[in-house]
Amino acid sequence: MSKTKIEDAEDRGIVSVADWTKPRIRRTMRASHAVLLVVLAVSGLGPLLWLGKAALTPTQDTLRTPLAIFPNGIEWQNVVTAWSTIHLDVQFANTLWVAAGSWAVQIVVATTAGYALSILRPKYAGVLNALVLGTLFVPSVVLLVPLYLTVLDVPFVGISLINTFWAVWLPAGASAFNVLLVKRFFDNLPREVFEAARTDGASSFRLFWSIVLPMSKPIVGVVSVFAIIAAWKDFLWPSLVLIDPMVQPLSVRLPALQQSIELGVYLAALAISSIIPILLFLVFQRMFLRGAGLGGAVKG
Amino acid sequence: MTVLDERPSVVDPPQPAAATRQRRRPANPRTWVRNGGLSNLLFLVPMLLIFGIFSWYPIVQSFVMSFQKTNLVTAPTFVGLDNFVKVLQDPLFLTAVQNTVWFAVLALLFGYPIPLIAAVLMSEVRRAKGLFSALAYLPVVVPPVVAVLLWKFFYDASPTGVFNSILAMVGIGPQPWIQSITAAMPSLVLEATWAGAGGTIIIYLAALTGVAPELYDAAEVDGASIWRKIWHITLPQLRGILLITLILQVIGTAQVFLEPFLFTAGGPANSTITVLLLIYRYAFQNSLGGDYGAATALSLMLAIFLAVLSVVYFRLTKSWSQN
Numbered sequence: 001m002s003k004t005k006i007e008d009a010e011d012r013g014i015v016s017v018a019d020w021t022k023p024r025i026r027r028t029m030r031a032s033h034a035v036l037l038v039v040l041a042v043s044g045l046g047p048l049l050w051l052g053k054a055a056l057t058p059t060q061d062t063l064r065t066p067l068a069i070f071p072n073g074i075e076w077q078n079v080v081t082a083w084s085t086i087h088l089d090v091q092f093a094n095t096l097w098v099a100a101g102s103w104a105v106q107i108v109v110a111t112t113a114g115y116a117l118s119i120l121r122p123k124y125a126g127v128l129n130a131l132v133l134g135t136l137f138v139p140s141v142v143l144l145v146p147l148y149l150t151v152l153d154v155p156f157v158g159i160s161l162i163n164t165f166w167a168v169w170l171p172a173g174a175s176a177f178n179v180l181l182v183k184r185f186f187d188n189l190p191r192e193v194f195e196a197a198r199t200d201g202a203s204s205f206r207l208f209w210s211i212v213l214p215m216s217k218p219i220v221g222v223v224s225v226f227a228i229i230a231a232w233k234d235f236l237w238p239s240l241v242l243i244d245p246m247v248q249p250l251s252v253r254l255p256a257l258q259q260s261i262e263l264g265v266y267l268a269a270l271a272i273s274s275i276i277p278i279l280l281f282l283v284f285q286r287m288f289l290r291g292a293g294l295g296g297a298v299k300g
Numbered sequence: 301m302t303v304l305d306e307r308p309s310v311v312d313p314p315q316p317a318a319a320t321r322q323r324r325r326p327a328n329p330r331t332w333v334r335n336g337g338l339s340n341l342l343f344l345v346p347m348l349l350i351f352g353i354f355s356w357y358p359i360v361q362s363f364v365m366s367f368q369k370t371n372l373v374t375a376p377t378f379v380g381l382d383n384f385v386k387v388l389q390d391p392l393f394l395t396a397v398q399n400t401v402w403f404a405v406l407a408l409l410f411g412y413p414i415p416l417i418a419a420v421l422m423s424e425v426r427r428a429k430g431l432f433s434a435l436a437y438l439p440v441v442v443p444p445v446v447a448v449l450l451w452k453f454f455y456d457a458s459p460t461g462v463f464n465s466i467l468a469m470v471g472i473g474p475q476p477w478i479q480s481i482t483a484a485m486p487s488l489v490l491e492a493t494w495a496g497a498g499g500t501i502i503i504y505l506a507a508l509t510g511v512a513p514e515l516y517d518a519a520e521v522d523g524a525s526i527w528r529k530i531w532h533i534t535l536p537q538l539r540g541i542l543l544i545t546l547i548l549q550v551i552g553t554a555q556v557f558l559e560p561f562l563f564t565a566g567g568p569a570n571s572t573i574t575v576l577l578l579i580y581r582y583a584f585q586n587s588l589g590g591d592y593g594a595a596t597a598l599s600l601m602l603a604i605f606l607a608v609l610s611v612v613y614f615r616l617t618k619s620w621s622q623n
Contacts, residue, residue: 012513012516012517013423013424013508013513013516014420014423014424014516014526014529014530014533014534015424015526016516016517016520018520019526025526029424032421033421033424033425036418036421036422036432037431037432037435040418040432040435040436041435043439043494044435044436044437044438044439044498045435045438047439047450047451047454047494048438048442050462051450063460064460065460065465066460066461066462066465067462067465067466105350108346109346109347109350109351112343112344112345112346112347113343113344113346113347115343116340116343116344116347117344120336120339120340120343122337122340122341122344128344128347128348131351131356132347132351135351135355135356135359136610136614137607137610137611137614138359138603138607139551139555139602139603139606139607139610140555141555141576141579141599141602141603141606142358142359142362142596142599142600142602142603143355143358143359143362144579144580144583144595144599145362145365145579145583145590145592145595145596145599146357146358146359146361146362146365146596147354147358148583149358149361149365149370149372149592150353150354150357150358150361152372154353155353155357170350170353170354171350171354171355173346173350173354174350174351174354174355176355179347203339204336204339204340204343205339208343232443233443233444233445235444235445235558236557236558236561236580240584250443250445251443251444251445251446252445254445254446254449255445255449255562258449258452267453270446270449270450273443273445273446274441274442274443274446277441277442277443278438278441278442280441281434281437281438281441282434285430285434288437288441289433289437289502292437292440292498292499292502292503
């Protein structure tokens with residue numbers, strides 16, 4: 001789609017410029033937008049603001065009057081206890097580790113595979129491409145049990161990855177969606193550049209490292225955002241393979257905490273777990289929203 | 301012009317160019333290396349290893365295991381269709397399927413019209429559009445586990461529960477929410493809708509900017525009202541993406557796990573046990589040791605259902621993205 005077309009679309013929508021000048025339509029539109037804004041604010045922001053408030057409220061106040069705003073002052077101790085006594089700092093660091101490792105594995109697999117399948121294109125590339133694409137049609141639920149048994153006893157190596165981050169990192173790399181996304185991006189890069197580099201005597205490695213990778217920043221950015229969000233959100237798989245609380249990420253640890261700790265501290269723990277994703281979203285809003293729009297077009 | 305009129309394209313078009321472009325495989329390994337055969341292979345090693353061990357092998361295994369009795373102690377033995385028979389005869393199987401369908405239906409009732417209405421309204425916003433999108437998308441950013449656990453607290457059935465306190469302000473008595481057999485599932489769907497609607501809104505917003513303004517101009521020449529423009533232009537233009545989000549939502553809800561697992565653990569009285577929860581119980585919450593055969597048999601049945609849906613989905617997106 002051309003750029004001018006998008007700009008035109010922003011100049012006008014369903015309601016025409018002429019319609020906007022009619023007072024009745026203008027008033028109705030303004031009113032419905034105001035209602036929408038209130039609804040979005042209450043439903044989108046409301047629960048999070050409440051969580052932020054409850055994280056700093058003494059347990060008894062939250063239990064008795066959940067909607068009152070700090071009836072008996074602020075309780076900073078909740079956050080301190082959650083962080084240092086409950087040792088949420090450990091799970092916080094684990095979450096970062098899980099996300100970082102999953103990201104690295106996914107980037108390595110997606111870029112090397114995309115490069116080989118799109119640019120180097122050996123004879124058997126078509127077969128491999130079909131094999132990768134085929135896994136898109138296999139829902140992750142099928143993999144749950146056999147993948148668990150695989151991680152319990154990795155073929156050929158014969159070791160168990162349970163309670164190691166590798167159990168989350170390595171399977172994360174087997175994302176056909178990533179490979180497809182990167183391959184499609186490489187398919188659209190100008191071929192002349194590669195031919196020229198080849199003629200100048202660049203090896204496959206040189207071509208990859210000095211030309212293809214620097215050109216693929218946009219797609220690496222998209223894959224990175226998806227990878228980090230997915231790692232932060234994931235629950236079922238890490239809960240199966242990371243059983244020891246000392247290696248668990250936040251999402252796996254939180255459900256176990258609900259029975260065992262004081263409510264105020266527990267709500268503080270929930271708040272701590274959401275603060276990084278929310279901050280990342282507020283800073284990189286554009287990238288998130290573009291990624292979400294893209295997700296509709298190609299997600300598999 | 302539109303998506304559906306076009307014939308779906310082939311999933312993976314053959315590339316005759318690639319076949320003829322490459323030279324015939326040299327008999328000599330040294331020439332093979334010199335022509336880059338080895339470095340080609342080296343670049344494929346990460347993918348071959350990761351996909352081989354963590355994707356292709358488990359996929360094959362899931363077929364094999366569904367016909368086997370596996371208990372991790374003795375060697376697996378083939379038992380024919382026993383696992384499938386066992387699952388189909390399990391009284392919980394029907395309950396789980398019914399609950400999953402009920403969840404999907406409720407999710408469509410709650411979650412399908414709301415994002416569409418919100419997106420159409422939002423596309424007409426002239427100022428601070430970003431604020432609207434950000435507010436709508438905020439719940440999607442909250443880690444799903446946090447969202448469920450937070451809502452679980454909101455659903456506290458006592459009169460001082462968060463939602464019950466809000467209801468009390470408008471004069472409605474306390475509700476049992478997730479503790480009631482009838483209200484549990486709708487409560488789960490309500491949270492799932494809250495958590496997911498923002499993503500769908502953003503997808504619709506992106507699609508709405510793609511509707512050619514000339515279509516509206518032309519309709520206005522014919523004197524079409526705003527409602528008629530929505531009905532005759534906006535919705536038909538969105539039908540491709542509407543179908544896609546519909547299929548995506550069905551695929552997603554058929555695999556619903558987090559909500560029933562964390563909110564109710566399948567209760568009360570199995571009223572929220574879903575197919576995926578049943579698979580989980582077979583494999584990982586079995587006091588007699590994991591029944592991996594039954595679990596893979598059920599996953600396979602679910603997967604076949606989902607694979608049909610995703611083939612439809614894939615063909616639609618393919619022809620849709622070519623437009």
